[in-house]
Amino acid sequence: MAVYALTGFSLVSLLSFGYLSWDWMKPSLVADVATDPMEKSPPPSFTRPPHIIFILTDDQGYHDIGYHGSDIQTPTLDRLAAEGVKLENYYIQPICTPSRSQLITGRYQIHTGLQHSIIRPRQPNCLPLDQVTLPQKLQEAGYSTHMVGKWHLGFYKKECLPTRRGFDTFLGSLTGNVDYYTYDNCDGPGVCGYDLHEGEDVAWDQSGKYSTFLYAQRVSKILASRSPKEPIFIYVAFQAVHTPLQSPKEYIYRYRSMGNVARRKYAAMVTCMDEAVKNITWALKKYGYYDNSVIVFSTDNGGQTFSGGSNWPLRGRKGTYWEGGVRGIGFVHSPLIKRKRRTSRALVHITDWYPTLVSLARGNLSNVQGLDGYDVWPAISEGKESPRTEILHNIDPLYNHAKYGSLEDGFGIWNTAVQASIRVGEWKLLTGDPGYSDWIPPQTLTNFPGSWWNLERLTDGLRKSVWLFNITADPYERYDLSEQRPDVVRTLLMRLVHYNRTAIPVRYPAENPRAHPDFNGGAWGPWASEEDGEEWEGGWEPLKSRNKKKKCKICKLRSFFRKLNTRLMSNRI
DSSP states (O other), rough: OOOOTTTTHHHHHHHTTTTTOOTTTTHHHHHHOOOOOGGGSHHHHOSSEEEEEEEESSSSOTTSSGGGSSSSSOHHHHHHHHHHHEEESEEOOHHHHHHHHHHHSSSSSGTTOSSSOOOTTTSOSSSSSSSSOOOHHHTTTTEEEEEEEEOOOSSGGGGGGGGGGSSSSEEEEEEEEOOOTOOOOSTTTTEEEEEEETTTEEEEGGGTTTTHHHHHHHHHHHHHHOOOOSSSEEEEEEEEETTOOOOHHHHHTTTOOOSOOOHHHHHHHHHHHHHHHHHHHHHHHTTGGGEEEEEEEEEOOOGGGGGTTTOOOBBBOOOSHHHHBOOOEEEETTTTTTOOOOEOOEEEEEGGHHHHHHHTTTTTOOOOOOOOOOOOOOIIIOOOOOSSEEEEEEEETSOOOOTTTGGGGGGSSEEEEEEEEETTTTTTEEOOOOOOOBBGGGGGGSSTTTTHHHHTTTTTTTSEEEEEEEETTTTTTTOOOOOOOOHHHHHHHHHHHHHHHOOOOOOOOOOOGGGOOOGGBBBBBOOOOOTTTOOOTTTOOOTGGGOOOOOOHHHHHHHHHHHHHHHHHHHHH
């Protein structure tokens, strides 16, 4: 196996020097904080349903939080986590839409048809309309529900919008990637539009405001305008720290000593987001919500290593099924937790928030069938054993099949060319092409083109389509045991077969030219009428141009003039 040099080091050198021997149990990083004896007394009882604040960050790497040993300053997140419960066996999905859909529905993506890629701006696709969402269940329980931030669950019809899926109010973007100040998004050359919405209207007047600040201010405004006597659910889906890498200059200056420009900008964005969380927490206390609140913090997928993120010491990155793509940062902070200031290693998945939060809200789950999530509040609050014993990371039949996979390699029961991954107990299995692998220490991220590529291509040439790891003993996925334990491989393949029998057809339609922002006044928004029906039915065609997405200055310039023209016309009218 070829080993490529990287800024004077090789992976062999990194291993020999011990860079991959980071202690998973190192006290300074994830161990329990000593509990104050006074906190052994029971917390306040649930006299009324708690206020729920769910904070989701975008593309934040596993290493990119202070208590995981990061060089990035996150004092607010560190304090909230230290005073609450850190989730150190917490899993998410490797990319945006799948994580968000599983949070909102409590179902694996094979059960919503969203098991392939993301929902793209020009696709006639959205979260299935027959799914009862988390905010809808909370509305049934008497909650006011509010969303601030990134939706990315489809918008081709008005029925797909957040305000039609359970949220009383919404301020944010519908697509997956916008400018932090101008809110422009280009889905290819010449296909650009504005994407910031207030409810179901385009929020032209908010352009120019940095999104992280804008969203935190909106949360404070919501809290100030309502009464803490009435239960409230606020879903804060920060755009940060997804590309483009943009931050106010004063935050970048703090990291001026970082040699890597992308890492410097990324770090500034993380710290800025940390301060936004501080402002939200302060507002909860100021307006009387805090004592009866539950704050959940979660990332949506692994960090993008060539855009400043770091998942060290985990293997892989965003978009992969290695631990660096699917193991998330997560914690719960609440005065209502019975056993605070500790680290939980209970197995938790992002689908678990649906039944957990609905149960906390005293909502009714008896009429919701087919959930893949579990109520994990007893595991979080009391330290009880998690009811979850396995996680289906995904089965994606449309992803490029592995060159060396076959039905024969899968004991005649599973085609190992298909991209899939599952964890059962302490075992994790991957088949097909799991995505670029290897371990990328933050200090090896340089400004020289190709340096990250060399390291990540280390295992690219292996003729494999099956990997097996004891993920409890080997959380860094260094030791593939698939050849030593074919019995375990076969058992986990049978679990994949079981899940695959329950999967529904993939929803991944071709692009529709009607989605072009030029037909919508220069903004991204719904383009199909209510009578159009489900346009994705009958075709599972992958986008032909999905790998050609680019941003360009010309796109932004065209978008600027479209918006200017729209505003001038509005003034005339």
